[in-house]
Amino acid sequence: MLGKTAASLFWMSRLLERTENSARLIEAGFRIALTHSSSASDEWASILASSGTKKSYLAKHADYSSVKVIDYLLRDKDNPGSVISLIKQARDSARTGRIALTREVWEATNEAWMNLKTALANPVDERDLPEVLAVIRKQSSLVRGAVLGTMLRNDGFDFIRLGTFIERADSTARILDVKYYLLLPSIAQIGTGVDNVQWETILRSVSAQRSYRWLNGSDISALSVAEYLILNRQMPRSLAFCYAQISDNLGYLESEYGSEVTSHRLATDICNRLLGQPVQNIFEGGLHEFIVEFLAANNSLAAQIESDYNFQDRIS
Amino acid sequence: MLGSDGNAREPYIAYKNWLDGEDTKRLHRKSEDAEAFFRRTGITFNVYGEDEGDERLIPFDVIPRILSAGEWRKLSRGIEQRVKAINAFLYDIYHRQEILRAGRIPVELIANNIAFLPQMIGVNPPGGIYTHIIGTDIVRTGPGEFYVLEDNARTPSGVSYMLENRETMLHMFPELFARIGVQEVSSYPNNLRRSLAACAPPQCTGKPVVAVLTPGIHNSAYFEHSFLADQMGAELVEGHDLKIVDGRVAMRTTQGYTPIDVIYRRIDDDYLDPLNFLPNSMLGVPGIMDVYRSGGITIANAPGTGIADDKALYSYMPDIIEFYTGQKPLLENVPTWRCSEKDQLDYVLEHLAELVVKEVHGSGGYGMLVGPAASKKEVEDFRAKLIGNASNYIAQPTLALSTVPIFTEKGLSPRHVDLRPFVLVSPDRIDITPGGLTRVAMTEGSLVVNSSQGGGTKDTWVLEE
Numbered sequence: 001m002l003g004k005t006a007a008s009l010f011w012m013s014r015l016l017e018r019t020e021n022s023a024r025l026i027e028a029g030f031r032i033a034l035t036h037s038s039s040a041s042d043e044w045a046s047i048l049a050s051s052g053t054k055k056s057y058l059a060k061h062a063d064y065s066s067v068k069v070i071d072y073l074l075r076d077k078d079n080p081g082s083v084i085s086l087i088k089q090a091r092d093s094a095r096t097g098r099i100a101l102t103r104e105v106w107e108a109t110n111e112a113w114m115n116l117k118t119a120l121a122n123p124v125d126e127r128d129l130p131e132v133l134a135v136i137r138k139q140s141s142l143v144r145g146a147v148l149g150t151m152l153r154n155d156g157f158d159f160i161r162l163g164t165f166i167e168r169a170d171s172t173a174r175i176l177d178v179k180y181y182l183l184l185p186s187i188a189q190i191g192t193g194v195d196n197v198q199w200e201t202i203l204r205s206v207s208a209q210r211s212y213r214w215l216n217g218s219d220i221s222a223l224s225v226a227e228y229l230i231l232n233r234q235m236p237r238s239l240a241f242c243y244a245q246i247s248d249n250l251g252y253l254e255s256e257y258g259s260e261v262t263s264h265r266l267a268t269d270i271c272n273r274l275l276g277q278p279v280q281n282i283f284e285g286g287l288h289e290f291i292v293e294f295l296a297a298n299n300s301l302a303a304q305i306e307s308d309y310n311f312q313d314r315i316s
Numbered sequence: 317m318l319g320s321d322g323n324a325r326e327p328y329i330a331y332k333n334w335l336d337g338e339d340t341k342r343l344h345r346k347s348e349d350a351e352a353f354f355r356r357t358g359i360t361f362n363v364y365g366e367d368e369g370d371e372r373l374i375p376f377d378v379i380p381r382i383l384s385a386g387e388w389r390k391l392s393r394g395i396e397q398r399v400k401a402i403n404a405f406l407y408d409i410y411h412r413q414e415i416l417r418a419g420r421i422p423v424e425l426i427a428n429n430i431a432f433l434p435q436m437i438g439v440n441p442p443g444g445i446y447t448h449i450i451g452t453d454i455v456r457t458g459p460g461e462f463y464v465l466e467d468n469a470r471t472p473s474g475v476s477y478m479l480e481n482r483e484t485m486l487h488m489f490p491e492l493f494a495r496i497g498v499q500e501v502s503s504y505p506n507n508l509r510r511s512l513a514a515c516a517p518p519q520c521t522g523k524p525v526v527a528v529l530t531p532g533i534h535n536s537a538y539f540e541h542s543f544l545a546d547q548m549g550a551e552l553v554e555g556h557d558l559k560i561v562d563g564r565v566a567m568r569t570t571q572g573y574t575p576i577d578v579i580y581r582r583i584d585d586d587y588l589d590p591l592n593f594l595p596n597s598m599l600g601v602p603g604i605m606d607v608y609r610s611g612g613i614t615i616a617n618a619p620g621t622g623i624a625d626d627k628a629l630y631s632y633m634p635d636i637i638e639f640y641t642g643q644k645p646l647l648e649n650v651p652t653w654r655c656s657e658k659d660q661l662d663y664v665l666e667h668l669a670e671l672v673v674k675e676v677h678g679s680g681g682y683g684m685l686v687g688p689a690a691s692k693k694e695v696e697d698f699r700a701k702l703i704g705n706a707s708n709y710i711a712q713p714t715l716a717l718s719t720v721p722i723f724t725e726k727g728l729s730p731r732h733v734d735l736r737p738f739v740l741v742s743p744d745r746i747d748i749t750p751g752g753l754t755r756v757a758m759t760e761g762s763l764v765v766n767s768s769q770g771g772g773t774k775d776t777w778v779l780e781e
Contacts, residue, residue, distance in 0.1 A: 003568045004557050095358070095533050099546040103357075110358045155570060257571055309570040 003310030008097030013163035015090035112139035375772030394647030406446035433620035497780035499750035505547035656707035
């Protein structure tokens with residue numbers, strides 16, 4: 001497979017995952033805004049921060065009004081992280097890598113772009129927002145379903161899955177970090193009573209509030225939420241789950257190509273060193289410090305995959 | 317569809333019987349289905365100068381254009397003769413130039429021609445083939461009367477539409493195909509791959525590795541490039557995926573650089589090799605011409621092939637065919653005035669309002685004048701351009717083109733069409749896919765069928781014997 005094709009598949013799935021995460025984040029922010037609590041503005045700021053667009057947003061807008069933030073995150077073509085920009089880039093990547101996709105996967109991606117273009121053609125009224133966000137999540141799920149249902153389990157499939165889980169791990173870690181700082185202004189407050197509603201928004205951001213309850217009942221604490229999102233291997237958006245998948249897919253690539261690569265060792269190291277410790281250890285060293293380290297490691301793994309599999313020509 | 321007596325012409329009888337029994341509403345619905353189908357599968361083309369996200373559909377018409385087996389036989393024999401002559405001409409023009417020595421075509425036509433590549437002089441392309449893939453544009457003027465409008469020997473496009481139009485028709489009207497015997501076109505991608513592989517270069521030792529070279533996703537024909545690569549099971553590469561490694565053209569794969577044997581390039585000569593042609597081009601591969609000359613790669617179509625579909629050369633095509641095959645051309649050329657010659661220019665200027673005038677190097681329906689359809693002012697403006705640079709133009713009469721019906725809001729309506737059959741040339745055989753791309757002028761009375769000018773397409777049926 002061409003390096004360029006591998007890169008296209010990797011980025012197609014990363015960008016689709018990012019549109020989905022973006023919809024989840026907006027949904028969480030919108031819930032808070034709906035409650036008219038005083039923290040709505042802080043919440044929108046944290047959502048912009050965790051999507052990495054706070055700075056560019058503030059260059060354009062002076063305040064965090066729901067209407068402006070939602071429009072910026074969904075429809076602003078000047079914002080490369082808006083849903084409409086992301087889906088366009090995902091679809092362009094799919095076009096570039098199209099010869100390695102099944103017809104179903106290509107069509108699902110193309111239809112996702114067509115449908116979101118229609119859904120986001122005009123500013124989204126607050127009344128229609130939940131439905132539009134559901135469409136975004138659904139389009140991403142349809143592509144993922146087509147991938148799982150029709151793709152040959154070859155290198156192309158592995159690159160698609162790697163994109164999905166690298167992006168998802170990044171997203172979950174960022175949500176945890178930004179929320180943690182927002183909710184816990186002082187380290188001294190760890191373990192003390194924290195507002196349950198606020199912690200629930202973290203879970204809601206990753207569509208996990210119900211599954212969390214199945215496992216933990218109604219006890220919500222910083223420690224148990226962090227453990228759930230970082231270390232629970234059954235939870236499909238946790239860091240541990242993402243890394244188990246990443247490790248598997250890198251292993252399949254190694255056996256298909258018959259050669260060992262640095263990225264596989266790096267992934268194993270992240271699994272062992274960062275994700276193989278009890279949550280208490282993580283908190284002792286500082287959750288924020290842990291997350292910063294994890295994000296850096298996740299980024300360097302992405303760069304290593306790119307280099308191991310010749311996504312780009314480094315010489316020219 | 318109808319003959320001069322008002323009855324369906326012979327190849328259309330079975331179809332017309334079916335159509336007469338069809339509900340118009342159902343056909344309208346099918347037309348809409350077809351559009352949604354094309355959009356979903358992304359069968360679109362990009363329009364230069366517009367928002368890059370703006371991809372257009374080429375309008376598709378649900379009424380097929382039908383040719384009888386007899387008409388097709390006549391056509392394909394004529395095309396085969398032409399294609400052989402073109403390859404012989406290209407070999408000659410880059411070697412001994414017998415045709416110039418014999419005085420059959422003027423030396424200036426080659427010497428001053430930007431499509432002629434001096435870098436190709438004395439080069440022997442693998443298998444002796446210059447143009448592997450040709451699209452010959454043909455119009456029908458009456459029963460059994462076909463004219464060749466032009467030979468697209470450089471990089472003919474549109475074959476993906478021929479294939480997808482048929483897929484769409486099969487999907488929408490399966491019962492029709494069960495009733496009427498239509499020759500299949502779907503073997504084209506296999507034939508293309510076989511044909512390209514048969515032209516593998518001398519340095520190829522194993523199974524030939526084939527790749528399609530595209531300028532990238534913003535090119536107007538990107539859909540076709542990825543479609544053909546996909547259907548052939550070949551790689552789709554861009555210039556930056558390639559470099560010269562150990563004297564071979566190699567592509568960057570996830571496991572390092574792998575040599576390519578045959579490259580079906582969909583970029584023009586000028587962009588192929590910045591070391592040999594345009595130095596600033598990022599689309600090509602630096603040094604590919606050197607590998608080519610040393611037998612390390614096959615380039616299809618060969619560089620310099622464009623000289624054969626130059627519009628100024630077109631008027632000499634009957635002479636070229638006779639010179640290399642010793643036979644009279646089986647398919648006629650449209651009479652053509654060369655504006656580079658004074659007496660012919662005078663005639664053209666006098667009859668401008670009746671003629672079609674084209675740029676010698678133009679394509680896509682740009683920069684042309686359709687006299688009968690143009691306003692007085694347009695004709696006069698064009699006259700000034702023509703006088704200013706006469707040798708840049710040729711002129712042709714507006715033929716009494718036959719029409720075929722399209723399906724409109726108000727029912728069937730006649731439109732002008734042309735036909736581009738696709739030809740594959742390999743050292744051992746010539747394949748002409750039974751059918752081709754029928755292009756339709758969507759405006760009533762218009763003669764311009766180019767998709768860049770709003771033209772549409774329809775499925776082309778060649779009936780079984």
